[in-house]
Amino acid sequence: MHMADALLSPAVGAAMYAVSAAAAAYSVAKIKEDDLCEKKIPVMAVSGALVFAGQMINFTIPATGSSGHIGGGILLAGLLGAFPAFIALMTTLIIQCLFFADGGLLALGCNIFNMAVIPCLLVYPLLFKPIVAKGLTYRRISAAAVISAVLGLQLGAFSVVLETQLSGITALPFSTFVLLMQPIHLAIGVVEGIVTAAILCFVYNMRPEILESANAGTRIADGVSMKKILTVLACVAFITGGLLSLFASAYPDGLEWAVEKTAGAAKAEVKGKLSESAASIQEALAFMPDYGYKSGTEGEGTTVAGVVGGAVTFALAGAAGCVISAIKKTRKT
Amino acid sequence: MKNKIYELYTLERLSRDDTVIHRLHPMAKMLAAFVFITVVVSFDRYAFGRLIPYSFYPAVLMNLAGIPGGLLFRRFLIAAPFCLFAGISNVVFDRAVVFTVAGLAVSQGLISLFVILFRAWLCVMAVLILVSTTPFAELSSQMRRLKIPGVFVVVFEMTYRYIGVLAEEVSSMYTAYLLRSVKRKGIEMRHIGSFMGQFLLRGLDRAERVYSAMKCRGYSLRGFLRESEPLVRSDVVFLGAVCFFCALFRVFSVETAAEMIGSRL
Structure with missing residues (x-):
């Protein structure tokens, strides 16, 4: 479910960064209030690493022959409480992004939101906790784990669809995308829910105090209501996204516009015959004038020239790399 | 399993090397990677030709830093499946034909598939180059510097x-x-x-x-908290060069230039 940079537009990426950063800042502030903050740090680190190491273990799903691995959000929240679980999961996602190329740097905000904010800060306090509110029993823990894991993954998958659609990189129609994503993640969610339930029940059996303290500690209702958090998060997303998309639509190519603005003076001087003719040629023959494609074959010759130009550039880049490493080798010897 | 553990720290081993790129200030490298990714992502979904010049960035940096390309490519394959899925769906849904090569129709969707995969490769390379040339301790001390x-x-x-x-x-x-x-x-x-x-x-x-x-x-x-060194001139030059490179090919299209030359010939 990790989103990649390649499927994301900068506006969506920035908006989700803002939301995730707000959630992280709030969580850190909440954790710092805790007297046992320092003592919880190694526990958070270990649980983050546990999710990681746990993902290396495959378990067999009966009657299917396929295998799965543990996901984490609800499991960590059940063990640590909402905020420490969120921080632990967030660091795991950053490490996955940096060292495993799983999810991109720009997409980090989206991934943190989809896989950490949703299960730890939304589903856990709003669904898991109310279910086990009357007291912990195996049945309640199992029900809460399965329902929360399913819902968490469904929401996560849905927001992947939304973020991808808003970025406009894929041509996949919204409904088709939703119909593809949701059922797959329903299946994954059920399996993850069962695994989470099994682990939580085992831990409750062995060390009931771990689940009890997570359930009692870092209570979200203290001081700040959930509604407030949700409203703030929604506002941050809306404002950042809105501003950026406004900017993007007013200047279809925001970055190009910015570059032109800054380099405008220098550019104006060069504007002579050559650039005029270049502009007219470009307009007439452009490979993709404003997203609309030229049909027919008239521009084919120049298109081929464009393709060849691209290939030459690519080859040059490769050659540059080879030359550098060759120079380095000769220097070493 | 042992292999996985070994793989986890391969990039860190690479980061202990001593080359021009390794000696640069981590903050300069982080900012450069961020600028690069943002610019690469800002192109529209059919701009394959416009993206090609950006392959200079990984090609040059990887060789300057002496990082094996195969290792980074294997990491890229992890990120590939989801992008491939999204890209292939473009081929299915976006069928307008752009041009034909030797009787084979090339559709918009096919181009956007290549754009997605190529873009994914560029972005992954930028991150991996950053991580494999910057020791982990430096990365985290820069995080502190950013007031995290x-x-x-x-x-x-x-x-x-x-x-x-x-x-x-x-x-x-x-x-x-x-x-x-x-x-x-x-x-x-x-x-x-x-x-x-x-x-x-x-x-x-x-x-x-x-x-x-x-x-x-x-x-x-x-x-x-650890004291962090200030940026020196070589760092600023590197960062400036990357920004200039990114901005240059954002404005100047190699493809159009080639087409112009092609039409003149």
């Missing part, structure tokens, strides 16, 4: 260190399980609760012991 809360940075550092420790632990538990169970290929679903649960409890106990040990050696959150 200490609690968070310490958790980040410790998680990274614990992964190796716990991976070895889970690996020995896994081997023990397989040795006890004949002909099983993985852990059965009904055992997963007790297996992972045991693993969790062991890990938490370990965390407690580590914490006590750290406390005994005078550890506290505040005492962890």
Whole structure:
């Protein structure tokens, strides 16, 4: 479910960064209030690493022959409480992004939101906790784990669809995308829910105090209501996204516009015959004038020239790399 | 399993090298990677030709830093499946034909598939080059410099260190399980609760012991800040060069230039 940079537009990426950063800042502030903050740090680190190491273990799903691995959000929240679980999961996602190329740097905000904010800060306090509110029993823990894991993954998958659609990189129609994503993640969610339930029940059996303290500690209702958090998060997303998309639509190519603005003076001087003719040629023959494609074959010759130009550039880049490493080798010897 | 643990720290081993790129200030490298990715992502979905010049960035940096390309490419393959899925769906849904090559119709969707994959490769390379030329301790000290809360940075550092420790632990538990169970290929679903649960409890106990040990050696959150070196001229030049390179090919299209030359000939 990790989103990649390649499927994301900068506006969506920035908006989700803002939301995730707000959630992280709030969580850190909440954790710092805790007297046992320092003592919880190694526990958070270990649980983050546990999710990681746990993902290396495959378990067999009966009657299917396929295998799965543990996901984490609800499991960590059940063990640590909402905020420490969120921080632990967030660091795991950053490490996955940096060292495993799983999810991109720009997409980090989206991934943190989809896989950490949703299960730890939304589903856990709003669904898991109310279910086990009357007291912990195996049945309640199992029900809460399965329902929360399913819902968490469904929401996560849905927001992947939304973020991808808003970025406009894929041509996949919204409904088709939703119909593809949701059922797959329903299946994954059920399996993850069962695994989470099994682990939580085992831990409750062995060390009931771990689940009890997570359930009692870092209570979200203290001081700040959930509604407030949700409203703030929604506002941050809306404002950042809105501003950026406004900017993007007013200047279809925001970055190009910015570059032109800054380099405008220098550019104006060069504007002579050559650039005029270049502009007219470009307009007439452009490979993709404003997203609309030229049909027919008239521009084919120049298109081929464009393709060849691209290939030459690519080859040059490769050659540059080879030359550098060759120079380095000769220097070493 | 052992391979996975080994792989985890390969990039870190690379980051201890000493080349022009390794000597650059981590902040300069981080900013450069960010600028590069943002610019690469800002192109529209059919701009394959416009993206090509950006392959200079990984090609030049990788060779300057002496990072094996095959290793980074294998990491890229991890990110590829989801992009491939999204890209292939473009081929299915976006069928307008752009041009034909030797009787083969090339559709918009096909171009956008290549754009997605190429873009994914560029972005992944940028991140991996950053990580494999910057020691982990430097990365986290830059996070502190960016005023990211200490609690968070310490958790980040410790998680990274614990992964190796716990991976070895889970690996020995896994081997023990397989040795006890004949002909099983993985852990059965009904055992997963007790297996992972045991693993969790062991890990938490370990965390407690580590914490006590750290406390005994005078550890506290505040005492962890390290002085960071300022940016020197070579860092500024590097960052400026990357920004200039990104901006240049954002404005100037190699494709159009080639087309112009083609039409003149």
